[in-house]
Every structure is written in C-alpha cells, then in structure tokens.
Amino acid sequence: NAGVMQNPRHLVRRRGQEARLRCSPMKGHSHVYWYRQLPEEGLKFMVYLQKENIIDESGMPKERFSAEFPKEGPSILRIQQVVRGDSAAYFCASSPNTGGEGNEQYFGPGTRLTVT
Amino acid sequence: QKEVEQDPGPLSVPEGAIVSLNCTYSNSAFQYFMWYRQYSRKGPELLMYTYSSGNKEDGRFTAQVDKSSKYISLFIRDSQPSDSATYLCAMIPILTGGGNKLTFGTGTQLKVEL
Numbered sequence: 001n002a003g004v005m006q007n008p009r010h011l012v013r014r015r016g017q018e019a020r021l022r023c024s025p026m027k028g029h030s031h032v033y034w035y036r037q038l039p040e041e042g043l044k045f046m047v048y049l050q051k052e053n054i055i056d057e058s059g060m061p062k063e064r065f066s067a068e069f070p071k072e073g074p075s076i077l078r079i080q081q082v083v084r085g086d087s088a089a090y091f092c093a094s095s096p097n098t099g100g101e102g103n104e105q106y107f108g109p110g111t112r113l114t115v116t
Numbered sequence: 117q118k119e120v121e122q123d124p125g126p127l128s129v130p131e132g133a134i135v136s137l138n139c140t141y142s143n144s145a146f147q148y149f150m151w152y153r154q155y156s157r158k159g160p161e162l163l164m165y166t167y168s169s170g171n172k173e174d175g176r177f178t179a180q181v182d183k184s185s186k187y188i189s190l191f192i193r194d195s196q197p198s199d200s201a202t203y204l205c206a207m208i209p210i211l212t213g214g215g216n217k218l219t220f221g222t223g224t225q226l227k228v229e230l
Contacts, residue, residue: 042223048216104162
C-alpha cells in the first residue's frame with residue numbers, strides 16, 4: 001500500500017524560473033494538503049484541496065503561488081518566478097476523511113526546493 | 117504568542133529512559149491532536165492521533181491530552197537510539213466547514229544515547 005508520493009524529491013531553480021511540485025495522495029484519500037517547512041522553522045499550512053476544488057488557501061502567499069488537484073492525476077503546487085526566499089521543503093499530506101476518525105494526515109517525503 | 121508552543125530542545129537521554137515531550141496551546145477550539153516523528157531530511161511520520169481529552173497507548177508510545185490545561189504530552193518508554201529524531205505536535209480545531217489545517221509546534225529534537 002503505497003504512501004503519499006511526491007516528486008521531484010529535489011528541485012533546483014534559478015531566480016525567476018517556475019517550480020512545479022507534484023503530489024499523489026494515498027490510495028483512497030481524496031483530501032490533499034500542502035505545507036512548507038522553512039529552515040529553522042516549523043511546518044506551516046499552505047492550502048487544502050479536494051478533487052477539482054480548493055477548500056482553504058489561507059496559508060498561500062497571494063502572488064506567484066497556485067495549487068490544483070484535478071479530477072485525474074496528481075495535485076500540483078506551482079510557484080512562478082521563484083525567489084531565494086522560496087527555498088524550503090514542501091510537504092504534501094493526505095487524509096481519507098475530514099471528520100472524527102479519518103481526520104489524520106499522512107505526509108509524503110517532501111520536495112526540497114533550492115533557488116539559486 | 118504562538119498558537120502552539122513546544123520546547124525545541126535538544127533533549128538528550130540515555131537508552132532505556134522514559135521520555136516526556138510536551139506542547140501547550142492557546143486556542144481552545146483545538147480538538148484533534150497528533151504527534152509526528154521527523155527524521156532529518158525526511159517527511160513527518162504520524163505516531164499518535166487523539167481526539168479531545170484522555171490517554172491513548174500504542175506500543176511504547178502514550179499520548180495524553182489535558183484540554184482543561186491546554187497541554188498535551190507524548191511519553192516514550194524504553195527509548196532506543198532509533199527514536200532519535202524531531203518530534204512535532206500538531207492540532208486541528210473543531211471542524212467549521214473546511215478547517216482541517218494542522219497547526220504545528222516547532223518540534224523537539226530528541227537524542228537517545230547508548
């Protein structure tokens with residue numbers, strides 16, 4: 001039973017380029033979350049999606065960042081015109097449900113983005 | 117003030133010791149509590165998941181929630197060198213229509229020495 005999958009594991013981009021991070025949730029999970037972990041900081045929520053819907057994007061920067069979870073295929077976190085401050089580990093998590101049991105979130109291995 | 121406070125450590129203990137890790141929180145709406153273990157440069161691994169107040173045990177791990185004090189704990193019995201990692205507490209408020217985002221503590225770094 002495969003866990004949450006993320007790719008690429010490491011991504012290097014020059015300032016001004018675009019970064020695309022992919023996440024496939026665990027089998028049977030329809031809820032996807034993205035978190036960012038900056039050096040020496042804790043994990044911070046970015047966005048919560050269900051298939052074809054953004055449910056909560058309160059943690060997303062207003063500019064340059066977008067996320068989607070299409071009907072088919074993985075969830076994508078897209079960062080346009082990257083800057084050095086975007087260098088971080090980006091984690092995806094999934095959960096089977098949203099209420100009571102089944103609310104727990106399982107994390108992928110992360111994508112480490114380095115902006116040069 | 118942060119919503120969730122966690123002592124960053126590092127906490128160093130001898131093998132076989134009982135480890136106590138703690139978090140305090142300020143938002144009384146938090147109802148779901150989780151503990152994650154994160155090894156260096158890896159993703160967080162879910163250890164324990166509890167709802168509201170009380171205790172939950174799983175193997176060497178016991179999670180404890182005291183909502184009246186806004187205080188949660190994770191106990192590790194018979195600690196092993198392989199338990200050396202960063203331990204993160206995380207919380208979710210009572211659902212109010214889409215509010216499933218986890219709020220994390222900053223993590224406590226644990227080292228179990230031979």
